[in-house]
Amino acid sequence: MGLGAVLSIPVMAAAYAYSVWIGRTIITPECEAVEDLDIEAAYDELKASYAHLPSTALSLAPILVPIVAMATGSIASALGYDGVLTFIGTPMIALAIGFLCAVLLLMDTHMMDSFYGFVEEGLRTVGPIILITAAGGVLGRVISSTDVVNFISDNATHLAGLGLFFPFLIAVLFKTAQAPQQSPWSPPPTWPPHCCRRWGCRLPCRSGWRVMAICAGSLVVSHANDSHFWVVTNLSKMTAAQAYRSQTVVTGIMGCTAMLFIWLLGLIIV
Numbered sequence: 001m002g003l004g005a006v007l008s009i010p011v012m013a014a015a016y017a018y019s020v021w022i023g024r025t026i027i028t029p030e031c032e033a034v035e036d037l038d039i040e041a042a043y044d045e046l047k048a049s050y051a052h053l054p055s056t057a058l059s060l061a062p063i064l065v066p067i068v069a070m071a072t073g074s075i076a077s078a079l080g081y082d083g084v085l086t087f088i089g090t091p092m093i094a095l096a097i098g099f100l101c102a103v104l105l106l107m108d109t110h111m112m113d114s115f116y117g118f119v120e121e122g123l124r125t126v127g128p129i130i131l132i133t134a135a136g137g138v139l140g141r142v143i144s145s146t147d148v149v150n151f152i153s154d155n156a157t158h159l160a161g162l163g164l165f166f167p168f169l170i171a172v173l174f175k176t177a178q179a180p181q182q183s184p185w186s187p188p189p190t191w192p193p194h195c196c197r198r199w200g201c202r203l204p205c206r207s208g209w210r211v212m213a214i215c216a217g218s219l220v221v222s223h224a225n226d227s228h229f230w231v232v233t234n235l236s237k238m239t240a241a242q243a244y245r246s247q248t249v250v251t252g253i254m255g256c257t258a259m260l261f262i263w264l265l266g267l268i269i270v
Helices: 004-025 029-035 039-049 054-077 084-088 093-108 112-145 148-154 156-162 165-174 205-218 225-236 238-267
Strands: none
Touching: 004 205, 004 238, 029 093, 039 093, 054 084, 054 093, 093 112, 112 225, 156 165, 165 238, 205 238, 225 238
């Protein structure tokens, strides 16, 4: 996690620089509406549409409660505790609790009569995303049923010369990576060979670099067969062409930047 935190700095810098540049060239309907919007009048109209304004805690509960529940469940599971906390931290249970918080929010604001309208609008938004996600799962099952994974595992020794770029490229191709427990793609010892010991660090740095190389490859790239692509496109009201210029390109930049720094740091910290 420490190595990942350090690595995230150049990745965020590259993503931010490109986002600022491409953001000037992309105009959505919401951008045009904001330009002609009277902020104070819009605020007063929005406030008047609610019979009763909820508290800040209740407003944030549908989002924060599932996150806290899943984080607590993960920590409890890591500590070996198997009980109520791990059950509540299960994603489906945590999201169900968040849904109940949303219902309480509607009840508090006296807007339960709009419940079905909100549900219909939500399903209209997430419907294509669910279909894309399901199709991606089917494609993953097809790939795992073929000999592609076995071919990669059997020829991993020959591909080990690619070093950290091997898991990166595999993740780029399949958005996932399956490798033997004793992976043959570890990079050769590089300078300085004993820096981790010298600094008192006895963590498996090489394994950490491999994992992060796979994560970097999973960023390259988000496009039409990725549910994340459609989440960003639908919620930001962008066209597919605009999403390709922004979402697809920026994820490619992030993944390649991450891999570049992983490779550079892998030469120093082994």
